[in-house]
């Protein structure tokens with residue numbers, strides 16, 4: 001077994017692991033396995049959406065036209081940028097620059113907040129246009145099949161809502177990690193930042209699927 | 220007594236040390252968490268058992284007299300939900316798996332002890348929500364939550380019950396995650412994949428299912444909850460939704476979930492077969508791979524629950540064939556276990572009697588499963604007691620036998636005490652007799668046409684229900700007995716040695732009960748699975764230098 005790790009990394013070693021390498025590999029695998037589980041969660045929902053889309057496609061297409069391509073595009077740009085700043089956070093953490101790492105983490109979380117802000121604005125527009133499919137609220141649809149349109153918006157809110165929830169959880173987690181990075185709790189152990197990055201990139205990736213199937217496929 | 224054990228026994232055991240309630244509720248020790256799980260699954264087993272008792276009492280007479288029709292629906296729903304989500308699914312993995320996997324692979328703990336504790340708390344929160352819904356009157360949907368019973372026509376606390384199942388599912392996912400990472404990354408030196416006990420292989424396969432299937436049912440239940448709460452009609456045909464989609468999503472999890480319950484039991488079986496025949500398990504590799512095969516094929520057969528649900532007959536055909544195929548790896552295991560026993564000097568201690576009980580019940584449950592997998596017969600007996608009897612034989616008969624067999628096998632390790640053999644043997648026999656008496660008549664009455672979930676029935680069927688209810692009392696006594704003598708043993712039982720059964724496995728090198736950190740020194744594994752000759756803790760190998768420190772043993776291995 002490898003006993004060459006430094007005193008500093010020893011302090012970060014949890015008792016159940018033999019060395020830092022084992023600890024890092026376990027954390028990383030743990031996050032990957034968790035994300036595999038998330039793939040199935042979103043996968044089942046996206047699959048259900050595509051199923052309904054294939055059956056009710058004319059109405060679902062009209063539904064797509066109700067969504068604002070520009071707003072969705074802005075949010076896509078925001079999230080892609082946040083993935084880039086997350087990469088910078090991991091990179092600087094790897095190089096032992098914990099101040100910069102904390103800085104980039106905070107920037108990432110602010111971009112996440114911006115995404116949520118835009119999303120809220122977008123939901124607000126749907127409210128104004130009476131496109132909220134909640135029972136008891138008026139749902140206005142001038143097309144031929146208001147029920148199918150309701151179905152489209154049910155999926156729209158479920159998909160984007162669950163995604164936004166994941167973004168929010170990510171923001172909270174980033175704040176915890178950023179605080180501890182800023183306080184130099186992790187020393188030169190950059191793994192917490194890397195794990196955080198894995199999660200954030202996954203949340204991004206989900207949006208990269210949602211954006212085309214909800215906004216882009218218009219013809 | 221070997222040297223590792225002597226040196227380590229000077230440290231307090233995981234049960235010693237701190238005694239406060241707080242030290243238990245905030246523990247990160249996988250062994251203490253396993254004990255917390257053991258207590259909680261037992262409590263839920265009693266809750267689910269009481270509901271089962273109500274169901275059986277109601278069915279004693281053809282008229283609906285004990286419960287109202289609605290009360291009956293709620294009783295069997297409580298029984299199903301509690302037993303499945305809060306007893307069977309966490310049962311073996313969260314209790315025995317939690318306790319044993321680190322010990323078996325020579326690790327100090329699971330990879331994520333805090334997540335392990337979190338998963339117990341999620342389980343408890345889910346369980347408490349379930350109890351609250353029962354107190355609020357429960358739900359009448361059956362454990363399957365089929366829409367539109369659970370959506371349009373729901374008249375109970377569906378949202379809360381769904382939440383309970385959702386939270387319990389989260390707990391299950393976290394347990395699976397912990398096991399996968401632990402088995403991949405935490406094995407001691409020399410513990411290669413093909414030296415792993417088959418119990419660990421079975422749990423690895425189980426964990427894969429927990430990770431990949433549970434999120435789908437979580438989503439399905441979430442959509443039902445959203446439908447109830449906000450009126451998004453994704454499963455509501457009145458607004459263009461598809462209720463059958465719910466069934467697809469539900470069974471995509473719930474068929475594999477049968478293997479979440481069964482595979483760990485099969486893992487226990489392999490250990491018991493090896494220990495009590497004092498042999499290496501016949502066909503080690505085949506059993507290991509058959510666990511993975513069951514996990515993989517198990518994902519492709521969900522449609523056999525939906526042969527009469529408007530699914531296309533061609534899909535039904537494919538699902539039927541795949542269902543036949545998934546029976547093969549299970550049968551392979553049974554053949555290999557039997558071959559292990561062939562001409563061996565088998566010892567019939569209590570755990571082995573439970574193991575033999577498993578074999579008998581699983582054989583009946585498995586074969587009737589193949590019958591139900593055939594399209595034509597399934598249409599005939601669909602939604603009858605034939606199906607009820609089949610899945611109880613597998614999920615209850617076999618799995619609880621394995622759970623109790625494993626508990627009796629590792630009890631001395633877990634608590635450092637032996638229990639009296641005679642009552643343990645009697646209860647194994649009582650359970651076997653009681654179980655068959657309860658459920659075999661249900662095959663018959665089901666085949667004759669008694670539908671499931673009915674509260675009243677035609678008088679011709681009464682004789683079968685009387686037999687079944689009487690059997691269930693024998694079964695109940697059989698299940699209660701271990702509770703008494705096992706608790707008794709905690710105080711009055713003989714002290715157990717490290718390896719009371721003379722079995723092979725890293726866990727038998729630790730003191731009984733183990734110390735908090737499991738191993739004084741990380742063990743090095745030089746023996747193949749179940750190989751007595753090379754195992755330092757074995758009586759056969761007692762002429763050899765026992766338990767040399769790890770580095771020198773490593774040198775020896777080279």
Ligand SMILES: [Cu+2]
Pocket residue numbers: 473474477520521523524
């Ligand atoms: Cu099935």
